[in-house]
Amino acid sequence: MTSTPDLESELEQASRAYEEFASRGLDLDITRGKPGSEQLDLSDALLGLVTGDDARTPSGVDARNYGGIDGIIELRELFSPLLKVPADQLLAGGNASLTLMGQALTFALLHGTAVDGTPWGAGPHKLLCPVPGYDRHFTLAESLGFELLSIPMDDEGPIVAEAQRLAEDPSVKGMWLVPMYSNPTGITITEERAAELAAMPAAAPDFTLLWDNAYGLHHLRETHPEPVDILSLCAEAGHPERPWIFASTSKITHAGAGVSFFGAGPETMRWFIANLGKIAIGPDKVNQLRHLRFFGDADGVVAHMRKHAEIIAPKFDAVLDALEQGLGSTELATWTKPDGGYFITLTTLEGTAERIVKLAAEAGVKLTPAGATHPYGIDPAGNVIRIAPTMPSLAEVELAAEGLVACVKLASYEKLLAG
Numbered sequence: 001m002t003s004t005p006d007l008e009s010e011l012e013q014a015s016r017a018y019e020e021f022a023s024r025g026l027d028l029d030i031t032r033g034k035p036g037s038e039q040l041d042l043s044d045a046l047l048g049l050v051t052g053d054d055a056r057t058p059s060g061v062d063a064r065n066y067g068g069i070d071g072i073i074e075l076r077e078l079f080s081p082l083l084k085v086p087a088d089q090l091l092a093g094g095n096a097s098l099t100l101m102g103q104a105l106t107f108a109l110l111h112g113t114a115v116d117g118t119p120w121g122a123g124p125h126k127l128l129c130p131v132p133g134y135d136r137h138f139t140l141a142e143s144l145g146f147e148l149l150s151i152p153m154d155d156e157g158p159i160v161a162e163a164q165r166l167a168e169d170p171s172v173k174g175m176w177l178v179p180m181y182s183n184p185t186g187i188t189i190t191e192e193r194a195a196e197l198a199a200m201p202a203a204a205p206d207f208t209l210l211w212d213n214a215y216g217l218h219h220l221r222e223t224h225p226e227p228v229d230i231l232s233l234c235a236e237a238g239h240p241e242r243p244w245i246f247a248s249t250s251k252i253t254h255a256g257a258g259v260s261f262f263g264a265g266p267e268t269m270r271w272f273i274a275n276l277g278k279i280a281i282g283p284d285k286v287n288q289l290r291h292l293r294f295f296g297d298a299d300g301v302v303a304h305m306r307k308h309a310e311i312i313a314p315k316f317d318a319v320l321d322a323l324e325q326g327l328g329s330t331e332l333a334t335w336t337k338p339d340g341g342y343f344i345t346l347t348t349l350e351g352t353a354e355r356i357v358k359l360a361a362e363a364g365v366k367l368t369p370a371g372a373t374h375p376y377g378i379d380p381a382g383n384v385i386r387i388a389p390t391m392p393s394l395a396e397v398e399l400a401a402e403g404l405v406a407c408v409k410l411a412s413y414e415k416l417l418a419g
């Protein structure tokens with residue numbers, strides 16, 4: 001046990017280090033998982049790849065015109081092996097997978113699903129939320145009237161026994177999941193855990209896995225996992241319509257101007273397209289054609305993702321090195337060491353996250369608000385901080401990480417001394 005005088009001297013040192021950092025008057029932002037401009041530059045060639053004279057898809061469709069609600073077939077074929085979804089069960093949409101999630105949930109609330117015609121909105125409706133998780137999943141579902149129920153996770157995925165217990169309630173309609181390099185922990189679900197979720201009994205006949213594979217291709221290291229074929233796992237378990245698969249090129253090409261994807265069982269795909277056809281005549285096929293020409297084939301996507309990794313892996317390493325150097329020999333925090341995705345999760349002493357975020361803001365380092373990783377913005381232990389190192393330059397990330405360490409130490413010693 002550290003004695004009180006030792007703690008006092010640690011606090012003094014931490015306080016000095018913090019003041020020194022704050023006096024530099026920096027303005028750094030590691031809040032959101034946005035690509036840095038160097039990453040966006042990688043895809044600029046896209047912008048010139050479709051001209052008025054040359055706007056036909058390989059199968060002869062004029063991309064400039066209306067139609068083709070499920071997106072151009074060649075792009076769906078290109079992404080099919082990458083996402084592990086057959087091309088005829090994969091829709092290519094507009095620029096945001098979050099919009100597809102909102103649409104699918106809204107259709108289910110209003111019309112029921114392909115499996116059960118009772119609108120989810122006709123009664124109480126709840127979603128399971130593995131935590132820590134993605135804040136926009138939570139705010140989207142909350143805004144649509146879902147009650148959010150937290151599920152714990154370990155490093156193989158959500159705890160299935162807990163999900164199963166809660167899913168005995170028929171108003172539990174589904175579960176959010178970021179299967180690969182999760183936002184914000186970076187963990188990837190194991191095939192075994194995915195199979196358990198595929199087979200899990202649930203009272204709602206149309207219990208749905210909201211399988212948001214936003215980071216399925218976003219590896220930081222050469223050796224990496226492949227996306228789980230959740231459609232096959234669910235079909236084998238007798239729940240062919242259970243997964244709704246989402247993905248996009250937001251963090252592959254231009255984040256505001258990419259292509260989104262929706263994959264599902266055959267009945268769900270028909271249901272989704274029938275409903276989508278009421279609110280749209282077709283997606284932006286010009287953008288889809290640009291993406292098709294830009295990548296050429298699936299290997300083109302893989303090669304492109306390597307270039308992203310070359311840019312962002314050093315930023316992740318800078319944060320991990322700073323945490324290790326500053327906190328590795330203490331018991332003040334633990335952190336995830338992701339092999340992909342956009343985030344690192346830092347777990348600090350209970351009840352210190354809010355203070356750390358505040359201290360960091362005052363010292364010129366913006367962090368995601370404490371609590372954002374949990375439903376309703378409430379992290380019961382008050383100790384989870386999401387770090388998003390991709391957008392600032394490497395030099396800025398290094399500085400931000402140094403500042404973060406100073407804030408963790410200061411807030412921790414304050415807390416330990418306060419008892």
Ligand code: PMP
Nearest residue numbers: 096097098134178183214248250
């Ligand atoms: N899902 C997850 C897990 C994300 O982290 C993000 C982006 N931060 C999105 C979806 C948003 O994707 P899109 O741009 O396709 O709407």
